[in-house]
Amino acid sequence: INEDRDRIVGFLSAKYKITDWLSLTGRANLDRTFDRGEEQYSQGTILYSRSGGEYSKSNITVTEKWFDAILEGNNTITKDLKINYRVGGIFQDSKYDANFASAGGLNITNKFSLNFAKAPSVSSGYTQVQTQAVFGQINLSFKDAIYLDASLRNDWDSRLPKPYSFQYPSVGVSAVLSDLIKLPTAFSFLKASANYAEVGNGGRFALLNPVYNYGQGAGNGFLSRGATLPLPGLKPEIVKNLEFGLEARFINNRIGFTATYYKSNSFNQLLQVALPVATGYSSKYINAGNIQNQGFEFVVNGTPIKNKDFNWDVTLNFALNRSKVVELSPEIKIFYLGGGFGRSATPVVEEGKAYGDLLAFKWATDAKGDRIVSEDGKPVLTQDQQYIGNFNPKETIGFSNTFSYKSFSLRVLMDGRIGGTLVSGTEMNLAFSGIPEVTNQYRDGGWNLGGVDANGAAVAATINSQGFWQIASGKRYGAGEFFAYDATSFRMRELSFGYDIPMKPNKYVKSAKLSVIGRNLFWLYRGNSLLDIPGIGTRKMWFDPDMSLGNGNYQGVEYGTLPSTRSFGVNLQVTF
DSSP states (O other): OEEEEEEEEEEEEEEEEOSSSEEEEEEEEEEEEEEEEEEEEOTTOTTTOOTTOEEEEEEEEEEEEEEEEEEEEEEEOSSSEEEEEEEEEEEEEEEEEEEEEEOSSBSSTTOOSGGGBSSOEEEEEEEEEEEEEEEEEEEEEETTTEEEEEEEEEEEETTSOTTOEEEEEEEEEEEEHHHHSOOOTTEEEEEEEEEEEEEEEOOOTTOSSOOEEEEOOSTTOEEEEOSEEOOTTOOOEEEEEEEEEEEEEETTTTEEEEEEEEEEEEEEEEEEEEOOGGGTOSEEEEEEEEEEEEEEEEEEEEEEEEOSSEEEEEEEEEEEEEEEEEEOOSSOSEEEGGGSOOSSOEEEEETTSOTTEEEEOOBOBOTTSOBBBOTTSOBOBOSSOEEEEESSOSEEEEEEEEEEETTEEEEEEEEEEEOOEEEEHHHHHHHHTTOSGGGGTTTTSOBOOOOBOTTSOBOOOOBOHHHHHHHHHGGGSOOGGGGEEEOOEEEEEEEEEEEEOOOOOOSSOOEEEEEEEEEEEEEEEEOBBSOOBTTTBOOBOOSOHHHHOOSSSOOSEESSOOOOOOEEEEEEEEEO
16 A cells, blocks of 8 residues: 655735724635555455455545634723724635546456556545634733633534524633732732633534435446435534633742643534434434533642752643533434444443443353353353443543753653553454464463353363464454453653753854654553453553544544554754
8 A cells, every 4th residue: 555645735814904903814724635545455465355456546635725804903991901802704615526446356467557457447526615604702801810701603514504504602701819819928820710612513514415326337327325314404513611720829930730620511413323224224314412521630830949050840730531421312322433333342322321431242251250161161252242441541641850950951751541441453353363472372272261151160171272262352353351451551751851052142043952852762551451361361451552542433442553653853943
Protein backbone atom coordinates (compact mmCIF):
# COMPACT_ATOMS: atom_id res chain seq x y z
CA ILE A 1 0.00 0.00 0.00
CA ASN A 2 1.42 3.36 -1.05
CA GLU A 3 -0.09 6.70 -0.11
CA ASP A 4 0.93 10.20 -1.20
CA ARG A 5 -0.50 13.52 -0.10
CA ASP A 6 -0.11 17.04 -1.47
CA ARG A 7 -1.60 19.93 0.44
CA ILE A 8 -2.28 23.58 -0.30
CA VAL A 9 -3.06 25.93 2.58
CA GLY A 10 -3.79 29.62 2.11
CA PHE A 11 -4.83 32.42 4.45
CA LEU A 12 -5.66 36.07 3.81
CA SER A 13 -6.68 38.66 6.37
CA ALA A 14 -7.43 42.35 6.12
CA LYS A 15 -8.46 44.82 8.81
CA TYR A 16 -9.91 48.29 8.30
CA LYS A 17 -10.03 50.70 11.22
CA ILE A 18 -13.22 52.73 10.84
CA THR A 19 -12.73 54.80 14.01
CA ASP A 20 -10.53 54.59 17.08
CA TRP A 21 -13.07 52.24 18.64
CA LEU A 22 -14.55 50.39 15.63
CA SER A 23 -12.90 48.12 13.04
CA LEU A 24 -13.88 45.68 10.30
CA THR A 25 -11.93 42.46 9.68
CA GLY A 26 -12.24 40.06 6.76
CA ARG A 27 -10.54 36.67 6.46
CA ALA A 28 -10.35 33.95 3.82
CA ASN A 29 -8.99 30.43 4.34
CA LEU A 30 -8.34 27.60 1.90
CA ASP A 31 -7.19 24.09 2.78
CA ARG A 32 -7.04 21.56 -0.06
CA THR A 33 -5.55 18.07 0.13
CA PHE A 34 -4.84 15.67 -2.71
CA ASP A 35 -4.52 12.04 -1.62
CA ARG A 36 -3.34 9.35 -4.02
CA GLY A 37 -3.47 5.72 -2.98
CA GLU A 38 -2.22 2.54 -4.61
CA GLU A 39 -2.71 -1.04 -3.41
CA GLN A 40 -0.86 -4.07 -4.74
CA TYR A 41 -1.48 -7.66 -3.65
CA SER A 42 0.60 -10.39 -5.20
CA GLN A 43 -1.07 -13.60 -6.31
CA GLY A 44 -1.48 -15.89 -3.32
CA THR A 45 -1.87 -13.12 -0.73
CA ILE A 46 -4.32 -14.51 1.82
CA LEU A 47 -7.69 -12.73 2.05
CA TYR A 48 -6.90 -10.02 -0.51
CA SER A 49 -5.49 -11.49 -3.71
CA ARG A 50 -7.49 -12.46 -6.81
CA SER A 51 -6.44 -14.42 -9.87
CA GLY A 52 -3.13 -12.98 -11.07
CA GLY A 53 -2.99 -10.60 -8.13
CA GLU A 54 -4.93 -7.46 -7.27
CA TYR A 55 -4.34 -3.78 -7.99
CA SER A 56 -6.32 -0.64 -7.21
CA LYS A 57 -5.85 3.13 -7.30
CA SER A 58 -7.64 6.00 -5.61
CA ASN A 59 -7.63 9.78 -5.95
CA ILE A 60 -9.29 11.86 -3.25
CA THR A 61 -9.52 15.65 -3.14
CA VAL A 62 -10.83 17.43 -0.04
CA THR A 63 -11.41 21.18 -0.22
CA GLU A 64 -12.21 23.29 2.83
CA LYS A 65 -13.10 26.97 2.39
CA TRP A 66 -13.81 29.44 5.17
CA PHE A 67 -14.73 33.12 4.83
CA ASP A 68 -15.75 35.47 7.63
CA ALA A 69 -16.31 39.16 8.27
CA ILE A 70 -16.31 40.64 11.77
CA LEU A 71 -17.29 44.13 12.93
CA GLU A 72 -15.56 44.74 16.25
CA GLY A 73 -15.77 47.63 18.68
CA ASN A 74 -14.79 48.65 22.19
CA ASN A 75 -15.93 51.53 24.33
CA THR A 76 -15.40 52.92 27.82
CA ILE A 77 -18.88 53.57 29.18
CA THR A 78 -17.72 54.89 32.55
CA LYS A 79 -14.42 54.95 34.37
CA ASP A 80 -15.03 51.45 35.72
CA LEU A 81 -17.21 49.92 32.99
CA LYS A 82 -15.86 48.84 29.60
CA ILE A 83 -17.48 46.99 26.74
CA ASN A 84 -16.21 44.98 23.77
CA TYR A 85 -18.56 43.62 21.11
CA ARG A 86 -18.43 41.71 17.85
CA VAL A 87 -20.94 40.87 15.17
CA GLY A 88 -20.13 38.88 12.10
CA GLY A 89 -20.90 36.25 9.52
CA ILE A 90 -19.23 33.01 8.49
CA PHE A 91 -19.41 30.98 5.29
CA GLN A 92 -17.99 27.46 5.20
CA ASP A 93 -17.87 25.13 2.22
CA SER A 94 -16.54 21.57 2.40
CA LYS A 95 -16.17 19.31 -0.64
CA TYR A 96 -15.10 15.67 -0.89
CA ASP A 97 -14.38 14.27 -4.37
CA ALA A 98 -13.10 10.71 -4.73
CA ASN A 99 -12.43 8.32 -7.61
CA PHE A 100 -11.55 4.64 -7.24
CA ALA A 101 -10.48 2.03 -9.77
CA SER A 102 -9.92 -1.68 -9.18
CA ALA A 103 -8.47 -4.33 -11.49
CA GLY A 104 -10.55 -7.30 -10.28
CA GLY A 105 -7.61 -9.61 -10.91
CA LEU A 106 -4.71 -9.32 -13.37
CA ASN A 107 -4.33 -10.97 -16.78
CA ILE A 108 -0.54 -10.94 -16.36
CA THR A 109 0.43 -12.25 -12.95
CA ASN A 110 1.66 -9.56 -10.57
CA LYS A 111 1.85 -6.94 -13.33
CA PHE A 112 0.44 -4.09 -11.30
CA SER A 113 -1.29 -1.84 -13.79
CA LEU A 114 -4.92 -1.21 -14.64
CA ASN A 115 -3.99 -1.94 -18.27
CA PHE A 116 -3.90 -5.63 -17.31
CA ALA A 117 -7.18 -5.64 -15.35
CA LYS A 118 -9.35 -8.77 -15.66
CA ALA A 119 -12.61 -7.26 -14.46
CA PRO A 120 -12.02 -3.50 -14.12
CA SER A 121 -14.44 -1.51 -12.01
CA VAL A 122 -14.61 2.18 -11.22
CA SER A 123 -16.55 4.17 -8.67
CA SER A 124 -16.69 7.72 -7.43
CA GLY A 125 -18.10 9.68 -4.54
CA TYR A 126 -18.86 13.34 -4.03
CA THR A 127 -20.23 15.29 -1.09
CA GLN A 128 -20.59 18.99 -0.42
CA VAL A 129 -21.67 20.63 2.82
CA GLN A 130 -22.25 24.35 3.30
CA THR A 131 -22.73 26.18 6.56
CA GLN A 132 -23.65 29.83 6.85
CA ALA A 133 -23.70 31.56 10.22
CA VAL A 134 -24.18 34.89 11.93
CA PHE A 135 -23.09 35.59 15.47
CA GLY A 136 -22.89 38.26 18.10
CA GLN A 137 -20.65 38.50 21.14
CA ILE A 138 -20.44 40.99 23.99
CA ASN A 139 -17.84 41.34 26.77
CA LEU A 140 -18.35 43.60 29.78
CA SER A 141 -15.69 44.34 32.40
CA PHE A 142 -16.18 46.20 35.67
CA LYS A 143 -13.09 47.59 37.41
CA ASP A 144 -11.04 45.07 35.40
CA ALA A 145 -12.13 42.56 38.04
CA ILE A 146 -15.63 41.35 37.10
CA TYR A 147 -16.20 40.07 33.58
CA LEU A 148 -19.38 39.07 31.77
CA ASP A 149 -19.23 37.32 28.37
CA ALA A 150 -22.24 36.37 26.27
CA SER A 151 -22.69 35.17 22.70
CA LEU A 152 -25.35 33.90 20.33
CA ARG A 153 -24.78 32.11 17.04
CA ASN A 154 -27.24 30.95 14.38
CA ASP A 155 -26.25 28.39 11.76
CA TRP A 156 -27.87 27.37 8.50
CA ASP A 157 -26.56 23.89 7.63
CA SER A 158 -27.20 22.24 4.26
CA ARG A 159 -27.41 18.79 5.88
CA LEU A 160 -30.60 19.74 7.74
CA PRO A 161 -34.18 19.98 6.44
CA LYS A 162 -35.68 23.41 5.75
CA PRO A 163 -35.30 26.01 7.20
CA TYR A 164 -31.82 24.49 7.89
CA SER A 165 -31.49 26.69 10.96
CA PHE A 166 -30.44 26.18 14.58
CA GLN A 167 -28.84 28.40 17.19
CA TYR A 168 -26.81 28.09 20.36
CA PRO A 169 -25.93 30.61 23.08
CA SER A 170 -23.25 30.97 25.75
CA VAL A 171 -22.82 33.09 28.85
CA GLY A 172 -20.05 33.30 31.41
CA VAL A 173 -19.08 35.37 34.42
CA SER A 174 -15.77 35.59 36.27
CA ALA A 175 -14.47 37.70 39.13
CA VAL A 176 -10.96 38.39 40.39
CA LEU A 177 -11.86 38.26 44.07
CA SER A 178 -8.40 39.32 45.18
CA ASP A 179 -9.00 42.70 43.48
CA LEU A 180 -12.43 43.17 45.04
CA ILE A 181 -12.07 42.15 48.67
CA LYS A 182 -9.28 42.14 51.21
CA LEU A 183 -7.85 38.65 51.63
CA PRO A 184 -5.25 37.22 54.03
CA THR A 185 -1.71 38.17 53.07
CA ALA A 186 -0.96 34.59 52.04
CA PHE A 187 -3.27 35.03 49.01
CA SER A 188 -1.55 36.46 45.94
CA PHE A 189 -4.49 35.90 43.57
CA LEU A 190 -8.00 34.44 43.70
CA LYS A 191 -10.43 34.13 40.80
CA ALA A 192 -13.80 32.38 40.45
CA SER A 193 -15.76 31.70 37.26
CA ALA A 194 -18.95 30.09 35.98
CA ASN A 195 -19.84 29.39 32.35
CA TYR A 196 -22.69 27.90 30.37
CA ALA A 197 -22.40 27.17 26.66
CA GLU A 198 -24.17 25.27 23.92
CA VAL A 199 -22.53 23.97 20.75
CA GLY A 200 -24.39 22.71 17.69
CA ASN A 201 -23.55 20.25 14.91
CA GLY A 202 -25.54 19.85 11.71
CA GLY A 203 -25.41 16.07 11.59
CA ARG A 204 -24.67 13.65 8.76
CA PHE A 205 -24.69 14.15 5.00
CA ALA A 206 -27.41 12.64 2.76
CA LEU A 207 -29.91 11.43 5.37
CA LEU A 208 -32.91 13.55 4.28
CA ASN A 209 -33.88 11.79 1.02
CA PRO A 210 -33.70 8.31 -0.51
CA VAL A 211 -30.34 7.54 -2.07
CA TYR A 212 -29.96 5.58 -5.31
CA ASN A 213 -26.69 4.05 -6.44
CA TYR A 214 -25.68 3.27 -9.98
CA GLY A 215 -23.83 0.03 -10.61
CA GLN A 216 -22.03 -1.18 -13.69
CA GLY A 217 -23.52 -4.23 -15.33
CA ALA A 218 -25.16 -5.64 -18.43
CA GLY A 219 -26.55 -3.11 -20.86
CA ASN A 220 -26.57 0.33 -19.32
CA GLY A 221 -26.04 -0.88 -15.79
CA PHE A 222 -28.57 -0.79 -12.97
CA LEU A 223 -29.82 1.32 -10.08
CA SER A 224 -30.11 0.15 -6.48
CA ARG A 225 -31.76 1.96 -3.61
CA GLY A 226 -29.63 2.76 -0.57
CA ALA A 227 -30.08 0.43 2.39
CA THR A 228 -30.58 3.26 4.92
CA LEU A 229 -34.07 4.64 5.51
CA PRO A 230 -34.18 8.45 5.04
CA LEU A 231 -34.58 10.71 8.07
CA PRO A 232 -36.44 13.79 6.75
CA GLY A 233 -36.83 15.16 10.30
CA LEU A 234 -33.10 15.19 11.07
CA LYS A 235 -32.29 17.43 14.04
CA PRO A 236 -28.93 19.00 14.91
CA GLU A 237 -26.88 17.56 17.73
CA ILE A 238 -26.66 19.96 20.66
CA VAL A 239 -24.09 19.74 23.44
CA LYS A 240 -24.82 21.75 26.61
CA ASN A 241 -21.89 22.52 28.90
CA LEU A 242 -21.79 23.89 32.45
CA GLU A 243 -18.48 24.72 34.11
CA PHE A 244 -17.30 26.20 37.43
CA GLY A 245 -13.70 27.16 38.11
CA LEU A 246 -11.50 28.45 40.92
CA GLU A 247 -7.94 29.71 40.51
CA ALA A 248 -5.70 30.69 43.41
CA ARG A 249 -2.06 31.56 44.01
CA PHE A 250 -0.28 31.94 47.34
CA ILE A 251 2.95 33.19 48.97
CA ASN A 252 3.96 35.66 46.29
CA ASN A 253 2.87 33.27 43.52
CA ARG A 254 5.19 30.49 44.76
CA ILE A 255 2.36 27.95 44.79
CA GLY A 256 -1.07 27.87 43.19
CA PHE A 257 -3.85 25.71 41.83
CA THR A 258 -6.67 25.70 39.31
CA ALA A 259 -9.75 23.58 40.00
CA THR A 260 -12.54 23.04 37.46
CA TYR A 261 -15.80 21.12 37.65
CA TYR A 262 -17.75 20.51 34.44
CA LYS A 263 -20.88 18.77 33.23
CA SER A 264 -21.89 18.32 29.61
CA ASN A 265 -24.95 16.71 28.07
CA SER A 266 -25.15 15.65 24.42
CA PHE A 267 -28.63 15.56 22.85
CA ASN A 268 -30.04 14.38 19.49
CA GLN A 269 -27.07 12.18 18.70
CA LEU A 270 -27.29 10.11 15.54
CA LEU A 271 -27.64 6.38 16.18
CA GLN A 272 -27.95 3.76 13.44
CA VAL A 273 -30.36 0.92 14.23
CA ALA A 274 -31.29 -2.22 12.30
CA LEU A 275 -34.64 -2.64 10.53
CA PRO A 276 -36.60 -5.78 9.60
CA VAL A 277 -35.89 -6.99 6.07
CA ALA A 278 -39.56 -6.61 5.16
CA THR A 279 -39.23 -2.80 5.32
CA GLY A 280 -36.96 -2.80 2.30
CA TYR A 281 -34.13 -1.21 4.30
CA SER A 282 -31.43 -2.69 6.49
CA SER A 283 -31.08 0.23 8.91
CA LYS A 284 -32.13 3.73 9.80
CA TYR A 285 -30.78 6.65 11.78
CA ILE A 286 -32.58 8.19 14.73
CA ASN A 287 -31.94 11.36 16.72
CA ALA A 288 -31.73 10.12 20.27
CA GLY A 289 -29.90 10.19 23.50
CA ASN A 290 -28.82 12.25 26.40
CA ILE A 291 -25.26 11.27 27.26
CA GLN A 292 -23.80 13.05 30.25
CA ASN A 293 -20.17 13.58 31.13
CA GLN A 294 -19.11 15.23 34.35
CA GLY A 295 -15.71 15.51 35.86
CA PHE A 296 -13.10 17.40 37.75
CA GLU A 297 -9.75 18.80 36.68
CA PHE A 298 -7.11 19.96 39.12
CA VAL A 299 -3.76 21.57 38.36
CA VAL A 300 -1.31 22.54 41.09
CA ASN A 301 1.98 24.29 40.38
CA GLY A 302 4.71 25.61 42.59
CA THR A 303 8.34 26.65 42.91
CA PRO A 304 9.89 24.72 45.83
CA ILE A 305 13.31 26.31 45.23
CA LYS A 306 13.93 29.75 43.82
CA ASN A 307 17.18 31.67 44.07
CA LYS A 308 19.64 33.52 41.90
CA ASP A 309 21.22 30.47 40.24
CA PHE A 310 18.83 27.56 40.76
CA ASN A 311 15.06 27.18 40.27
CA TRP A 312 12.81 24.16 40.59
CA ASP A 313 9.27 24.38 39.16
CA VAL A 314 6.66 21.66 39.60
CA THR A 315 3.29 21.10 37.91
CA LEU A 316 0.84 18.31 38.75
CA ASN A 317 -2.27 17.64 36.65
CA PHE A 318 -5.11 15.39 37.73
CA ALA A 319 -8.39 14.80 35.89
CA LEU A 320 -11.31 12.42 36.20
CA ASN A 321 -14.43 11.96 34.11
CA ARG A 322 -17.59 9.98 34.75
CA SER A 323 -20.09 9.34 31.99
CA LYS A 324 -23.68 8.17 32.07
CA VAL A 325 -26.16 7.34 29.35
CA VAL A 326 -29.13 9.18 30.85
CA GLU A 327 -31.48 8.35 28.00
CA LEU A 328 -31.40 6.75 24.58
CA SER A 329 -34.80 6.39 22.95
CA PRO A 330 -38.16 4.68 23.45
CA GLU A 331 -37.14 2.45 20.54
CA ILE A 332 -33.80 1.24 21.87
CA LYS A 333 -32.20 0.83 25.27
CA ILE A 334 -28.84 -0.51 24.13
CA PHE A 335 -26.79 0.45 21.07
CA TYR A 336 -23.80 -1.43 19.69
CA LEU A 337 -21.02 0.85 18.50
CA GLY A 338 -19.26 -0.03 15.29
CA GLY A 339 -22.32 -1.64 13.70
CA GLY A 340 -22.74 -4.68 15.92
CA PHE A 341 -20.93 -7.46 17.71
CA GLY A 342 -17.19 -7.21 17.29
CA ARG A 343 -14.74 -10.04 16.73
CA SER A 344 -13.28 -9.86 20.21
CA ALA A 345 -15.26 -7.25 22.19
CA THR A 346 -18.13 -4.90 21.53
CA PRO A 347 -18.31 -1.32 22.86
CA VAL A 348 -21.90 -0.44 23.72
CA VAL A 349 -24.06 2.44 24.81
CA GLU A 350 -26.73 1.26 27.24
CA GLU A 351 -29.31 3.40 28.97
CA GLY A 352 -28.52 3.93 32.64
CA LYS A 353 -24.89 2.82 32.32
CA ALA A 354 -21.56 4.41 31.45
CA TYR A 355 -20.58 5.31 27.93
CA GLY A 356 -17.91 2.96 26.59
CA ASP A 357 -18.78 -0.31 28.34
CA LEU A 358 -17.25 -3.38 26.68
CA LEU A 359 -19.03 -6.69 26.18
CA ALA A 360 -17.19 -9.91 25.36
CA PHE A 361 -17.46 -13.67 25.66
CA LYS A 362 -15.90 -14.83 28.92
CA TRP A 363 -14.65 -17.99 30.56
CA ALA A 364 -17.87 -19.42 32.05
CA THR A 365 -18.12 -19.84 35.83
CA ASP A 366 -20.58 -21.61 38.10
CA ALA A 367 -22.54 -20.17 41.00
CA LYS A 368 -19.50 -20.47 43.28
CA GLY A 369 -17.31 -18.56 40.85
CA ASP A 370 -15.29 -21.64 39.81
CA ARG A 371 -14.26 -21.75 36.15
CA ILE A 372 -16.00 -24.36 34.06
CA VAL A 373 -14.07 -26.68 31.75
CA SER A 374 -15.20 -29.49 29.46
CA GLU A 375 -14.70 -33.19 30.18
CA ASP A 376 -11.44 -33.12 28.24
CA GLY A 377 -10.18 -30.14 30.28
CA LYS A 378 -10.73 -27.26 27.84
CA PRO A 379 -12.26 -23.89 28.86
CA VAL A 380 -16.00 -23.42 28.36
CA LEU A 381 -17.16 -20.00 27.17
CA THR A 382 -20.28 -18.06 28.11
CA GLN A 383 -23.27 -18.33 25.80
CA ASP A 384 -23.47 -14.59 25.29
CA GLN A 385 -21.26 -11.52 25.60
CA GLN A 386 -20.99 -10.06 29.09
CA TYR A 387 -19.53 -6.92 30.67
CA ILE A 388 -15.72 -6.97 31.04
CA GLY A 389 -14.97 -3.26 31.65
CA ASN A 390 -15.08 0.24 30.21
CA PHE A 391 -12.53 1.56 27.73
CA ASN A 392 -12.34 5.02 29.31
CA PRO A 393 -9.66 5.73 31.94
CA LYS A 394 -10.95 6.55 35.40
CA GLU A 395 -8.30 9.23 35.96
CA THR A 396 -5.38 10.78 34.10
CA ILE A 397 -2.25 12.24 35.72
CA GLY A 398 0.66 14.37 34.56
CA PHE A 399 3.71 15.38 36.60
CA SER A 400 6.24 17.89 35.29
CA ASN A 401 9.50 19.07 36.88
CA THR A 402 11.68 21.82 35.46
CA PHE A 403 15.14 22.48 36.90
CA SER A 404 17.27 25.45 35.86
CA TYR A 405 20.80 26.22 36.93
CA LYS A 406 22.38 29.34 35.49
CA SER A 407 22.28 28.78 31.71
CA PHE A 408 21.21 25.12 31.90
CA SER A 409 17.69 23.69 32.17
CA LEU A 410 16.24 20.21 32.53
CA ARG A 411 12.57 19.31 32.05
CA VAL A 412 11.11 15.95 33.05
CA LEU A 413 7.51 15.10 32.16
CA MET A 414 5.80 11.91 33.32
CA ASP A 415 2.16 11.11 32.68
CA GLY A 416 -0.27 8.25 32.69
CA ARG A 417 -3.78 6.92 32.98
CA ILE A 418 -5.49 4.94 35.73
CA GLY A 419 -8.04 2.29 34.89
CA GLY A 420 -9.89 1.40 31.73
CA THR A 421 -10.04 -1.89 29.89
CA LEU A 422 -8.62 -2.53 26.41
CA VAL A 423 -8.83 -5.70 24.34
CA SER A 424 -6.10 -6.84 21.96
CA GLY A 425 -7.59 -8.23 18.77
CA THR A 426 -4.06 -8.53 17.40
CA GLU A 427 -3.05 -10.93 20.16
CA MET A 428 -6.26 -12.89 19.65
CA ASN A 429 -5.55 -13.36 15.93
CA LEU A 430 -1.93 -14.32 16.55
CA ALA A 431 -2.84 -16.72 19.37
CA PHE A 432 -4.91 -18.77 16.95
CA SER A 433 -1.68 -19.45 15.02
CA GLY A 434 0.46 -19.97 18.14
CA ILE A 435 2.64 -16.90 17.58
CA PRO A 436 2.60 -15.01 20.94
CA GLU A 437 5.30 -16.07 23.39
CA VAL A 438 2.71 -17.11 25.98
CA THR A 439 1.55 -19.92 23.68
CA ASN A 440 4.97 -21.60 23.96
CA GLN A 441 4.07 -23.06 27.34
CA TYR A 442 2.45 -26.52 27.51
CA ARG A 443 2.79 -27.23 23.78
CA ASP A 444 3.54 -30.83 24.68
CA GLY A 445 0.51 -31.09 26.97
CA GLY A 446 0.26 -31.67 30.70
CA TRP A 447 -1.75 -28.51 31.36
CA ASN A 448 -4.51 -28.82 33.93
CA LEU A 449 -6.68 -25.71 34.29
CA GLY A 450 -8.00 -26.68 37.70
CA GLY A 451 -11.58 -26.09 36.64
CA VAL A 452 -14.84 -27.89 37.33
CA ASP A 453 -17.48 -29.48 35.15
CA ALA A 454 -21.10 -28.36 34.91
CA ASN A 455 -21.89 -30.30 38.11
CA GLY A 456 -19.10 -28.66 40.12
CA ALA A 457 -16.78 -31.69 40.14
CA ALA A 458 -13.06 -31.10 39.62
CA VAL A 459 -11.73 -32.08 36.18
CA ALA A 460 -8.33 -33.82 36.14
CA ALA A 461 -7.92 -33.95 32.34
CA THR A 462 -4.96 -32.13 30.83
CA ILE A 463 -4.69 -30.26 27.56
CA ASN A 464 -1.98 -28.72 25.42
CA SER A 465 -1.43 -25.09 24.47
CA GLN A 466 -3.09 -25.43 21.08
CA GLY A 467 -6.30 -26.77 22.59
CA PHE A 468 -6.52 -23.83 24.99
CA TRP A 469 -5.60 -20.91 22.74
CA GLN A 470 -7.65 -21.98 19.75
CA ILE A 471 -10.75 -21.98 21.95
CA ALA A 472 -9.80 -18.64 23.49
CA SER A 473 -9.13 -17.09 20.07
CA GLY A 474 -12.23 -18.70 18.54
CA LYS A 475 -10.51 -18.98 15.18
CA ARG A 476 -10.11 -15.20 15.20
CA TYR A 477 -13.64 -14.57 16.55
CA GLY A 478 -12.76 -15.28 20.12
CA ALA A 479 -13.48 -14.51 23.74
CA GLY A 480 -12.32 -10.99 24.54
CA GLU A 481 -11.84 -11.66 28.26
CA PHE A 482 -8.74 -13.78 27.49
CA PHE A 483 -7.12 -10.81 25.70
CA ALA A 484 -8.38 -7.94 27.88
CA TYR A 485 -5.94 -5.76 29.82
CA ASP A 486 -6.05 -3.21 32.59
CA ALA A 487 -4.93 -0.12 30.65
CA THR A 488 -3.35 1.59 33.67
CA SER A 489 0.03 2.87 32.51
CA PHE A 490 2.65 5.50 33.27
CA ARG A 491 5.53 6.60 31.08
CA MET A 492 8.39 9.04 30.73
CA ARG A 493 6.65 11.27 28.24
CA GLU A 494 9.37 13.86 27.65
CA LEU A 495 12.89 14.65 28.76
CA SER A 496 14.69 17.77 27.53
CA PHE A 497 18.00 19.39 28.35
CA GLY A 498 18.67 22.96 27.25
CA TYR A 499 21.46 25.50 27.25
CA ASP A 500 21.02 29.27 26.91
CA ILE A 501 23.84 30.31 24.57
CA PRO A 502 25.61 33.42 25.86
CA MET A 503 25.06 36.31 23.46
CA LYS A 504 27.05 39.50 23.21
CA PRO A 505 24.82 42.57 23.09
CA ASN A 506 23.81 43.29 19.48
CA LYS A 507 20.86 44.69 17.60
CA TYR A 508 20.04 41.48 15.72
CA VAL A 509 19.89 38.41 18.00
CA LYS A 510 18.37 38.86 21.44
CA SER A 511 18.76 35.29 22.71
CA ALA A 512 19.46 31.72 21.59
CA LYS A 513 18.79 28.36 23.21
CA LEU A 514 19.94 24.89 22.18
CA SER A 515 17.98 21.89 23.45
CA VAL A 516 18.11 18.10 23.14
CA ILE A 517 14.68 16.50 23.46
CA GLY A 518 13.50 12.91 23.85
CA ARG A 519 9.82 11.94 23.79
CA ASN A 520 7.97 8.76 24.79
CA LEU A 521 11.19 7.37 26.19
CA PHE A 522 10.20 4.39 28.35
CA TRP A 523 7.49 2.83 30.47
CA LEU A 524 7.34 3.32 34.20
CA TYR A 525 4.43 0.92 34.60
CA ARG A 526 1.95 -1.02 32.45
CA GLY A 527 -1.13 -2.93 33.55
CA ASN A 528 -1.71 -6.67 33.36
CA SER A 529 -4.24 -8.94 31.71
CA LEU A 530 -7.59 -9.21 33.47
CA LEU A 531 -7.48 -13.02 33.53
CA ASP A 532 -5.07 -14.83 35.82
CA ILE A 533 -4.88 -18.05 33.80
CA PRO A 534 -3.98 -21.12 35.91
CA GLY A 535 -0.47 -22.29 35.08
CA ILE A 536 0.38 -19.03 33.28
CA GLY A 537 -0.68 -16.15 35.51
CA THR A 538 -1.23 -12.61 34.30
CA ARG A 539 0.49 -11.07 31.27
CA LYS A 540 1.92 -7.58 30.97
CA MET A 541 0.11 -5.27 28.55
CA TRP A 542 2.33 -5.37 25.48
CA PHE A 543 0.79 -2.53 23.39
CA ASP A 544 0.52 1.22 23.89
CA PRO A 545 -3.00 2.09 25.14
CA ASP A 546 -2.73 5.57 23.60
CA MET A 547 -2.17 4.06 20.16
CA SER A 548 -5.14 1.72 20.46
CA LEU A 549 -7.71 4.47 20.75
CA GLY A 550 -9.22 5.99 17.63
CA ASN A 551 -11.15 9.17 16.95
CA GLY A 552 -14.50 7.49 16.42
CA ASN A 553 -16.92 5.76 18.74
CA TYR A 554 -15.51 2.29 18.14
CA GLN A 555 -12.78 2.20 20.75
CA GLY A 556 -11.39 -0.14 23.34
CA VAL A 557 -10.33 -2.82 20.85
CA GLU A 558 -7.05 -2.73 18.96
CA TYR A 559 -6.38 -4.55 15.70
CA GLY A 560 -3.03 -4.29 13.99
CA THR A 561 -2.18 -1.12 15.88
CA LEU A 562 1.11 0.43 14.90
CA PRO A 563 3.72 0.44 17.66
CA SER A 564 4.31 3.72 19.41
CA THR A 565 7.52 5.53 18.55
CA ARG A 566 10.36 6.94 20.62
CA SER A 567 11.75 10.16 19.18
CA PHE A 568 14.86 12.27 19.72
CA GLY A 569 15.53 15.75 18.43
CA VAL A 570 17.67 18.83 18.61
CA ASN A 571 16.05 22.25 18.81
CA LEU A 572 17.63 25.65 18.25
CA GLN A 573 15.49 28.62 19.28
CA VAL A 574 16.66 32.09 18.26
CA THR A 575 14.90 35.32 19.22
CA PHE A 576 15.52 38.42 17.11
